[in-house]
Amino acid sequence: MTALAAPARVRVLTGADGDPRWSRPAMWTVLAAAFVLYAWALDGNANEYYAAAVLSGTQSWKAFFFGAIDAGSFITVDKPPLALWVMGLSARIFGHSTYSMLLPQVLVGVAAVGVVYSAVRRSFGQARQGHVAALVAAVVMTLTPITVAINRDNNPDTVLVLLLVLAAWFCLESLRTGRARTLLLAALFVGLGFNTKMLQAYLVVPAFGVAYLVCARHRAVRRVGHLLAAGVVLAVSSAWWMVVVDLWPAASRPYVGGSTDNTVRDLVIGYNGLGRVFGQGGGGLRLAGVSFGGEAGAGRLFNDVMAGQISWLLPFCVVALAFAVLLRVRGLPFDGAAWLVWGGWLVVHYVVFSFSSGTFHPYYTTAMAPAVAALTGMGVTVMWQAYRRSRGWAWVLPTAVAVTGGWSFAVLRRTPEWLPWLAWVVLGATTAAVALLVLARARTAGRVTAAALAATLVAGLAGPAAYAVSPLGSRVNGTNPTAGPSTGRTGGPGGAFPDGLPRGEPRGGSMGGGVADATVKYLVANQGEATWLAAVSSARQASSIILSTGRPVIAMGGFTGSDPAMTVPRLRELLSSGRLRYVLTGGGPGPGRGDTEVTTWVTANCTAVDGHTGLYDCAA
Known part of the structure; x- marks a missing residue:
């Protein structure tokens, strides 16, 4: 037993037989870097609103189950409690503190990076280029600025992202293996996401559904049947907590915070549903006209508030998706299912986040990070193959690099006083990358190719990496966490977690x-x-x-x-x-x-x- 167990432990670190020797160590390096980024100097971070609910949950199981802000259970927070349960269990075990509350968030964020890595790698089957795509995806996910900011906070979005990437993993496994039960697991994780942040979890459902209808191995009738079964699982896993709360006698439970009639049903449809999309007209509450993410419209994710949080690689993803459509993704596993899953995920989120007229926070866009990461990793691999093998498509990769580096330069120049040299480094790297890619294609020189790839990495990742490390040097605004330099962002009710949980003299603050x-x-x-x-x-x-x-x-x-x-x-x-x-x-x-x-x-x-x-x- 011992002789057989040792190689298994080694494979965890070094990878399976046939994997590139660098692949698994590189993955562990990225995960370690993600942990450092998310866990460094957490003191003082967090949203007071959720922190109070976590503390109250350690004092009362009733408050824990309902997600009440107070241990007396008068009123709940305005979200379902699943993310609070994750932090609350840690706080019950280790005592309520900043670290006992936020370290679970850190670990959840790191786990999401690992799941994205696995999902992208498995989408390429046994092909070695899958390891490259997966590594690029993991790096992009780790360095997405808004993801770094939110993973250092106690908002529920961190847990939501992990649940959704797990759902994507199982959806892709169902398409890869033909097993319907993994599709049901995907539905289960989306339902758990609903109990984390309600209807936002459902934004991935159209992508999963279309991918299964188009790419599943079964006959059309069976595909529809499997999707209907998944719908039942989704409904049950989504609604159980809502049904329990709404059937509970109102006199013996907390008021449902954020609702107008003390029901979770109203919270789902109004404040956390149509109200987020349509503002007051949708039945939800709009916070005093505060525009946390800028005006609604097609350019919202590229404005001064949002651009540095999520937009860096959106141009690259657009080129990658367009290229995949043009090629019809021929030669990729299961007829491009991964492109439909991740591409649909990105498109639906972009449309909803861009045009929602209700309350919108920049950190919502962390839900786009898995799709951006996966499409970037897959796009790099596919465009590189085309660059090396086809003169007709060799221009696509240099074009994508040029557009991405140019946009990064534009974003950095919006705050010229912040790291003023960085924009010019990115511009120089972009120019060098495009020139070297053209030269390398003509000469097929190894050193030139290596230099081109290095310049490409700087052009695409220097900007988001600089933003990503910025939260490490200051406390995160718990209500509206963001990364990078100040661009006139407004806060909102609440704020950063006060330095000190219950210990010693009481303070109002x-x-x-x-x-x-x-x-x-x-x-x-x-x-x-x-x-x-x-x-x-x-x-x-x-x-x-x-x-x-x-x-x-x-x-x-x-x-x-x-x-x-x-x-x-x-x-x-x-x-x-x-x-x-x-x-x-x-x-x-x-x-x-x-x-x-x-x-x-x-x-x-x-x-x-x-x-x-x-x-x-x-x-x-």
Whole structure:
């Protein structure tokens, strides 16, 4: 047994028989680099909103299951809780801290790189060029700037990406092997993605469906039958948590944050569904007109805010896809299924992200990174083969390099004060790469070819690599994480994770809606037997107080302060039962501010606490 086990352990490090000797060590090197990029200096990173929910989940299994922001389970976060469960289990095992919360995110991000590598390599069967394509894809995935930023944060997108690339892996395996059960596994992972970030997970479904209809080995009727079965799996794996929550008696569970009627169904259709695409007209809430990613339109992903996050290799992907269509991808495994999966993934995301008029954050585009990475790796390989074998198509690779390097130069010149020399290095590398590719094709010289490839790497990856390492030197904005130099980006409610989870003196902090330290200390000293420390207007205030004190706080209006979660009858019931004593008015829109019904009742029936602006004592 020992003699047989040793070679197996070696193969994990060196690869299978027949693999290029450099392939597996190169893969491990990329994964190690990804870990360093994502894990370096995490102190102070994270979104307070989700961090408070993770902490609350360590204090209450009820809050854990529902994804409540507070351990008293008054209101949930505005997303399903699967990503919170991943971080929450780690925090329960190792204690709640920045690292126990974020290291799972780091490992999930590294795993996504590895799955993309595997999916791309297996798409080429036993061909050696698959190892090159896979390595390029892994490097691109690792160095995508917005992916580096989000993998250093606690937003749910990191978990979503891993689930979707796992779904793509199984979809491609189903097409490669003809086994329907792997298609069902793909549907299962998309459903898990739904329980991470709802309808965004479904953006990959059209690509998977088309690829299976066109490329599956079975007869047309069986293909349709398999897709219908996958649809059933998708529906069940997506809806189970929603059904449980909506059937749970509303009086004994948290209010569903982000909804207008306290149901997950409304959250799916409105705030996290059509509201994201159509804005207010779609039934969802648009955050005070804030445009995190710029105006909607075909050029959104190329504007000053978005270009440095995801667009670097989009021109290369466009050329690669066009080339694949022209050649009809002849000679590639299963009739180009991988091109349909990854190409469809990229096209659907581009259309939805570009034209959505609701709330849009730059970090949503990390979901495009796997497709960009895979298409780049596959495109490099296919264009290189054409460059070496066909005079008629030899111009495609130099053209793709020229367009990509030119766009990289343009993006870098938008911030000339930031690494001003880099743009010119990229321009020089692009010029050299194109010239050397032309020369190498004419002379077939090994050294010239090597120089051309090196220049090509600099032209395509220097820009995103520089952006990718920038988050390592500063704290990530937890609400709107981005990479690279500032380009006038706006933030939003919430902010970076305060330096310090519950340990020592309670602190309100400016990131929590400006609640004074003295007020927080007063509440801690006078909480008594109440379940909640206080009721405040929004999660912006509540999350900071929860993190600094470790005690439950009611966010009456949810994330934005506008959820109709608190009513006067509900408030009176909480006060009369002794579970709540203090209400802090002001600090955000929605309940607890202005002349709302709740605030009017509080000011008329409770006693203002001297020296603490907006704080009312409602003890009977």
